[in-house]
Amino acid sequence: MAVKSMTGFGRGRATAVGLAVEVEISSVNRKQLDIRANLPRGLGHCESLLHEPIQAAISRGQVNVSVQVRVVGGRSHAGFRLDHAVAAAGLREIRELARALKLQENGTLAQLLQMPNVIRPDDPFADTAVLEGLLVKALRAGLLQHGRMRLREGQILARDLRGRLDHLRRALKTIQASAPGVAVRYRRTLLERLERAEVGVNVDDPQIVREIALFADRCDISEEITRLDSHLAQANRNLASDEPVGRALDFLVQEMFREVNTIGSKANDLTIAQQVIEAKTELERIREQVQNLE
Secondary structure: OOOOEOOEEEEEEEEEOOEEEEEEEEEEOOOOEEEEEEOOHHHHHHHHHHHHHHHHHOOOEEEEEEEEEEEOOOOOOOOEEEOHHHHHHHHHHHHHHHHHOOOOOOOOHHHHHOOOOOEEEOOHHHOHHHHHHHHHHHHHHHHHHHHHHHHHHHHHHHHHHHHHHHHHHHHHHHHHHHOOHHHHHHHHHHHHHHHHOOOOOOOOOHHHHHHHHHHHHHOOOHHHHHHHHHHHHHHHHHHOOOOOOHHHHHHHHHHHHHHHHHHHHHOOOHHHHHHHHHHHHHHHHHHHHHOOEO
8 A cells, every 4th residue: 555645744864075965855735746846046146957867756745855965074164175186296296396496495384385276265065967966866865864753644544534534434324224225215204294183184195195105216325325435446446556545535535525525415314314424524633644545
């Protein structure tokens, strides 16, 4: 079973060459997929890199993505970098020049630091290709954790929904058992009222027979029962699906409400009316839970 909640959180981290990229992903309910990214200014151009992996992993919900870049390891935190290779090359040139001119070497550290490119601003966003690779790697790790959390919550929601669908099916069975007796009870009640009114009654009177037949036709709920039973079966099949089921279940709940409301309006019976109330209460709870499913 792969039913997933739309609510989840995940964090991914990737490091290389003294840089760390950390991605946090959180999601909440929404009918459509809405991706909102918060990237450092130096990575603003990378937002498009986020969309394809997210769209492949998540079909709907509001997805918030936060990206941070940090300097780690031996990399400078002072805002500049000392290029040891450039300094060493400069020192070799000074020594070679001193030997060629037969001068005493007098190169100092201060002189080396004044050479071009020995001291350079440390811009972590200068390594564009590295950062893009780290961003994608951290994103995929975050999505993996995010997906596991959504799956765990989805399994809990699916168990709850199955229990509520079972409750609905029990109510439907009670309605189904009561339905054939509705017209019979109406006939008995009608005849009792006519007798109390001291009206001469012939149970085979064509008018009475026609009235009872019309009532039986108006209160016939067999089609609604069949459709509601079919919707319940489809809902359980959806909960066993490997595909996102939130939209399909949302539609089925609307259709089940329609059938239950029709049953309540057509079936003039106390037992059925009580079951309709229970069914509508349970359907409302199901609808609230379905709003959480992807």
